[in-house]
Amino acid sequence: MTLARGGQPVLADVSVAIHPGEFIGVFGSNGAGKTTLLHAILGLLRPCAGEIKVLGAPPARGNPAAGYLPQHRTSVADLHLRGWDFVASALHGERWGLALTGRAGKREVERAIATVEAQALAARPLCQLSGGELQRLLLAQALLGKPKLLLLDEPLLSLDPHFQQATVALVKRVQQTERITVLFTAHELNPLLDAMDRVLYLGQGRAALGPVDEVITGEVLSRLYGTPIEVLRVNGRILVVAGHGLVEADAHRHDV
Amino acid sequence: MFEYDFMRTAFMAGGLVAIVAGSVGFFLVLRNLTFAGHALSHVGFAGAAGSVLIGTSPLWGLLAFTVVAAIAMGALGDRLRGRDVAVGIVLSLALGFGVLFLYLYSTHATQASAILFGNVLGVSLETVWALLGLTGVSLCALAAISRPLLFATLAPEVAEAKGVSLRLVSVLFLVIVAVAVAEAAQVVGVLLVFALMVGPAAASLRLTSHIGWGIGLAVVLALTETWLGIALAYTTDWPTTFCIVLLSCVVYFLCLMSPLPNPRAAQTRSAGQ
Numbered sequence: 036m037t038l039a040r041g042g043q044p045v046l047a048d049v050s051v052a053i054h055p056g057e058f059i060g061v062f063g064s065n066g067a068g069k070t071t072l073l074h075a076i077l078g079l080l081r082p083c084a085g086e087i088k089v090l091g092a093p094p095a096r097g098n099p100a101a102g103y104l105p106q107h108r109t110s111v112a113d114l115h116l117r118g119w120d121f122v123a124s125a126l127h128g129e130r131w132g133l134a135l136t137g138r139a140g141k142r143e144v145e146r147a148i149a150t151v152e153a154q155a156l157a158a159r160p161l162c163q164l165s166g167g168e169l170q171r172l173l174l175a176q177a178l179l180g181k182p183k184l185l186l187l188d189e190p191l192l193s194l195d196p197h198f199q200q201a202t203v204a205l206v207k208r209v210q211q212t213e214r215i216t217v218l219f220t221a222h223e224l225n226p227l228l229d230a231m232d233r234v235l236y237l238g239q240g241r242a243a244l245g246p247v248d249e250v251i252t253g254e255v256l257s258r259l260y261g262t263p264i265e266v267l268r269v270n271g272r273i274l275v276v277a278g279h280g281l282v283e284a285d286a287h288r289h290d291v
Numbered sequence: 292m293f294e295y296d297f298m299r300t301a302f303m304a305g306g307l308v309a310i311v312a313g314s315v316g317f318f319l320v321l322r323n324l325t326f327a328g329h330a331l332s333h334v335g336f337a338g339a340a341g342s343v344l345i346g347t348s349p350l351w352g353l354l355a356f357t358v359v360a361a362i363a364m365g366a367l368g369d370r371l372r373g374r375d376v377a378v379g380i381v382l383s384l385a386l387g388f389g390v391l392f393l394y395l396y397s398t399h400a401t402q403a404s405a406i407l408f409g410n411v412l413g414v415s416l417e418t419v420w421a422l423l424g425l426t427g428v429s430l431c432a433l434a435a436i437s438r439p440l441l442f443a444t445l446a447p448e449v450a451e452a453k454g455v456s457l458r459l460v461s462v463l464f465l466v467i468v469a470v471a472v473a474e475a476a477q478v479v480g481v482l483l484v485f486a487l488m489v490g491p492a493a494a495s496l497r498l499t500s501h502i503g504w505g506i507g508l509a510v511v512l513a514l515t516e517t518w519l520g521i522a523l524a525y526t527t528d529w530p531t532t533f534c535i536v537l538l539s540c541v542v543y544f545l546c547l548m549s550p551l552p553n554p555r556a557a558q559t560r561s562a563g564q
Contacts, residue, residue: 077452097454105448114321114445117500121445128442129453133434134502160500176446 036085038071045071047240048085053218053233055090055183058210059244060227061220063237064260069220070106072237073186076218077103090183097129102177106188106220111161111169118164118172119157122148125176147175150209167198171205178209185210185217191226199226206230224251225272251275292525297412301531304414305517307422308478309487311429313513315471316492317506318433318464322444325489327364327465330382331472332484334360337385339406339481340392349406350421353476356385357469365462409480409532411521422474429470436463441502478517479532487513490539494546512542 038046045068053059061069074080075087078094087094089101111121123136123144136144148157153171156164164172170190177185187206191199203219207230210217218235221227224247234250236243238259243250251273256264260277267274292298319328335353342352364371371378393403405413433440442450443460451457475484491512495505520535527534 079452096452101452103449103452105452107448109447111445115496115500116321116445116502116505120500120502124441124445125449125453128438128446128450129455130438131435132438134437134441173446176449 036075036082036087038068038075038080039083040071040080044083044240046237046242049237049240049242050085051235051242051244053216053235053244055216056210056214057232058207058217058230059219059233059235060224060231061218061235061237062222062224067237068240069237070188073103073188073218073220076184076186077101099180100183102179102182102185102215104173104177104185104187104190106192108173112164112166113162115160115162117158117160118153119144119148121161122157122172122175122179126179143179147178148172150178150213151175151205165198167194167201170194170198170202174202174205174209178213181213183215185215187217187219189220189222191221191223196226203227203230224275228271228273247273292522296416297414298521298525300414300416300419301411301521302518303419304422305411305478305521306514307419307426308474309491309513309517310510311426311471312475312484312487313491313495313510314430314433314506315468316488316490316513317495317509318437318440318444319468320489320492320496322464324465324468325485325493328468328472328488329485330364330378331357331360331465331469332476332481333382334385335469335473335476336389336406336481337392339476340389340396340403343402343406344392344396348418348421349402350418350473350477353406353481354425354470354473357473358466361465361469362462365458365465368458368461405480406476407480407482408530409476409478409483411478411531412524414477418477422477425470425474429467429474432463432467436460436467440464479535483532483536486536486539487517490543491516494543497546497549516542 036046036050037044037048061072063069071080075082076089076094078096078098089098123140124134126136126140126144148154151171151174153168153175156168156172161169174190177187185206190202190206194202203226206217206219209215219227228247231247233245234247236250236256236259239261241259243255243259249255251266253264253266256266256275262277265276267276319325335357338352338354338356339349340352342349396402439450439455439460442453443455443457447457471488472484475487479487492509494512495508499505499508516538517535520538521531523529523534523538524531
């Protein structure tokens, strides 16, 4: 398939197959097409060539089988509104009618909140939660309706390392217990190393999918970045180095 | 005071308006759109003055102008963001036209003051019936869109992915706001709509973090402020609008001063980020 945004092709002739229940880390520099790919899977963007199949069907906007945690979010952090109501607002929120949850709805909201172990957070107002705690409620929101596929766009951004690890561990646990396919975009490889089943690396309109050891190599990344890249392994961590410095550190700088 | 017809109509009109203003105002505050309510009422002034000129009830002129302006605002959407100067100048023009219409109506000062600052004691029984109809319609409409409205307000990006049309929800909500503004202007006038629509809702959001209770509390506060205001005006002979606005302001600042229920706020916040 080929994906374009604003007339500019972002991914050209990319063909990948992700198996049900896999945890896929999606990487690439800014503009490499991570968000674009998620939007295409959600049915918000149509491929200009080729096709996408989501759980065997073409992507459809509002697909209940896909849970989504967007990267750019309208800030609710200053609202004096309890977490429970925030999570519940997403339950069947696409339907018209009175915003009442009902008994079955309440159970579903409780379940999603319990899955991310946020029972204590749900009782507190959003304006008293930290970024990491808010992130957990957002994840609960994405888990409403028991999706088969979880699309998480940069959930680690703006979290400190401690909360990054907690978030990854939480997603990993949910993926395993609920048997969900996870697409997790991130800038940094290392927090996800233990959790990922495979890596999807995007760059220069191309993509490489495979186990970490096969994709995160100087050869593959040099091709994806279009510039010589070296990959160093230090104490089980991976450093990706371009001619002028750390690629990941560099990618971060654009975002701040 | 209930032996007077005009007092009974005032309490009825005030009650109907307070219910709408409180509930619509709650979503207005939640969506951070309080300025939109303010802007709509300014546009409404031209409509009210225009209908005085052609000899109909100001309510209908107000309603026509606020609804058209609401649709325009909703359709323009994000393109209005950061255009404060342009919006402000259009609003001034609307007020200017209002002045012109009133001038053409051989300078009827009491009409102008009633539109600008409200005159709930002068509301006719006919207007009460109109308010009853408008209250019914806008509450039903608000109930019908409340689910996607909340979703689009709290998590717009997810809502869009789930198939909610943010533009449609926004336009529908602004039309409801337009009706509420036109109603509220009958009680407190176009210049002070803010006090009745935003005051009680903002106060209630300080007191509870529960959406359901919040809406209920906003309505109760709006009702109390309006009815007490009318009663206060009756006993003191001060303008009703002043009394209502005063109560709204006092309640809001009392709520602002009360500490938020959970004192651990500062701790958890610094620990998290």
